[in-house]
Amino acid sequence: MQRSGRLLQLLQILRERRVAVTAKFLAERFGISERTVYRDMKTLVELGVPVEGEAGIGFILRPGFFLPSMAFTRDEADAVLLGLRFVLARGDGEIAKAADTALLKIMDGMGDRDETQMLGNGLAVGPPETERRCELGTIRRAMRDRRKLKIAYRTDGQASRSRVVWPVALGFFDQVEMLAAWCELRDAFRHFRIDRIDSLTFLEVNFPRSRNSLLAVYRKLEPHANL
Amino acid sequence: MQRSGRLLQLLQILRERRVAVTAKFLAERFGISERTVYRDMKTLVELGVPVEGEAGIGFILRPGFFLPSMAFTRDEADAVLLGLRFVLARGDGEIAKAADTALLKIMDGMGDRDETQMLGNGLAVGPPETERRCELGTIRRAMRDRRKLKIAYRTDGQASRSRVVWPVALGFFDQVEMLAAWCELRDAFRHFRIDRIDSLTFLEVNFPRSRNSLLAVYRKLEPHANL
DNA sequence: CGGGTTTTGACAGAAAGTGTCAGCAAGCGT
DNA sequence: ACGCTTGCTGACACTTTCTGTCAAAACCCG
Structure with a gap:
């Protein structure tokens, strides 16, 4: 096999696996010497691929997303x-x-x-009009880590009420950001405007189903919610 | 010079020039044979670089933007x-x-x-609330091609009034899209809400200064316009 | 249709890649 | 602290790829 083709396949293997692979394994897999595997890894690094080698563990792609070269119009x-x-x-x-x-x-x-x-393409985006009281980053982290959130939510004209939610999706609309979540207080999916969330707390508690499966159920129940 | 390094420099030359370069020129430039230039070009194509070769003209990058491989968090x-x-x-x-x-x-x-x-990252964007009467694409094309636009613009509570403008920037705000342009009627920069443009016509007339220089002047006059 | 230019295939020699092996570095157990 | 094991790299001989050369094919223009 030509070297360039092998390099692409090496990259593919590194992508597919989330566990480190050793030089020995790769050498057997491709029918080449371990020395050549070390040379190939060095070349991949030179090409910008974020591959890490760790003694006693093997090679792994650094967390993140690697894009090969591409052309855009x-x-x-x-x-x-x-x-x-x-x-x-x-x-x-x-x-x-x-x-x-x-x-x-x-x-x-x-x-x-x-x-x-x-x-200089002249396309700009204006700042948001609503000022939000909480950091979307906390919500996004809860979504990613499948953690429950405790929020103080204020419906119009009333005092804040506390509840625990399972964040499923976050939507950016023209005037507000909206959180779609399972609400433990109401025992149903609800929408929460971010500007009405007075406070929120990241709970070290997982919600019992994966966010993707909740998202699928939510989308079935709310097909017109644009989320 | 190593082949991989040469390939990168070839790519750089193709990027920098908007006029085609011949194999002969590149061969002399790198001190290699024309045959090798043809091989290199073939390899660049295999790597995804949008290079085009045309007999009697030379090599040129296809219009567009080429991104080399990169990693994102x-x-x-x-x-x-x-x-x-x-x-x-x-x-x-x-x-x-x-x-x-x-x-x-x-x-x-x-x-x-x-x-x-x-x-499945759960981050979504809602649709726009305002319905626009004209295609932003026409505006963007006028910006890119430095063409004047004739617009029928409706200020609140009044009938549309026609005018010729030089589009400089297009801004996406929460509730509206906004066009920043030089207005020939007022002889000054003005903002035009897209939803109040009743009609617009692409004129085959260039405006007399580059959009970038107009943009620079505009930004100086309107530093807080977020455009 | 002929001449000139561009591009490609084939081949021999040059240069890079590969496997092997010895040696260095690091970690671990005694 | 020492010996052993594992991971990794440098050096070298051999193998494979790259390069320049040249002939031929393809294309274009007058």
Whole structure:
């Protein structure tokens, strides 16, 4: 097998596995020497693949998402840039920062001329109008880690009421951000406007079903919710 | 020079130039044979670089933007995905379609497992509330091609009034999209809410200054406009 | 249709890649 | 502290790929 083809397959194996693979295993798998595996890994690192080698453990892809090289049309590049500006303007601190660094990575990956042309495309996103009292980052982390949230929620004209929710989806609408969650108080799915959440607490308690399966049930019950 | 290094420099040259370069020129530039240039170009194509060769003209990068391979963190990937969903929900037909195809390219570039994980991240964007009467695509095209627009604009409580504008920036705010343009009627920069534009016509007339220089002047005059 | 240019296939020699092996570094058990 | 094991790298001989050369095919233009 040619080297370049082998490198692609090595990358594929690293992607598929979340457990480290040893040089010995890869050598047997490809019918090459361990020395060559070390050379290939070095080459992958040089190509920008975030592969880590750890003595006694093996090789693993650093957590994250690796994109191979690709070409975009002008409109596609505009869309990516506009979208990241949206996240910069509307996202919470963490994801806004992530949008910023993703943008820097993309701009770095382009040539100077393309970068200048892209940054001056004149497409902008205004800031949000509503001021939110809680960090969306906490909600996103709860969604990702499958953790319950305890929120103080204020319906119009009433005092805050405390409840425990299982966050399922987070929606960005024109004037508000909306949390779709299973509500333990009501024993049903409910929508919560983020600007009416007075406080929220990350609970070290998992909800009993995966968020994906809850999301599927939720979408079945609320097909027009745009979430 | 090693082959991989040469390939990167070839790519750089193709990026920098908007005019085609011949195999002969590249061979002289790198001190290699023309045959090797042809081999290198073939390899670049295999790597996904959108290079086109045309007999009698030379090699050129297909219009568009080429991104080399790169790695994103989980938050950065979330930000890119959320951003593209925003453009899908809020953009005009053309850029929404471009966001869709960019998304497909990005998902194709990821492994199946990453793709599934990303698509189920639970971050959504709601549809716009205002219904717009004109296509943002026409405005974007006028911006890109430096063309004047003739618009029928309706201020509150009055009939539409026609005017010619030079579109400089397009902003997506929570409840409206806003066009920042030089207005020939008022002889000044003005903001135009897209939902109040009753009609618009693409004029085959260039405005006399580059949009980037107008944008710079506009930003100086309106530093708080978020555009 | 002929001439010129671009591109590609084939081949011999040069350069890079590979397997082997010795040696270094780190960790662990005694 | 020492010996053993494992992971990793440098050096070297051999193998495979890359390169330049050249002829031929393909294409374009007058």
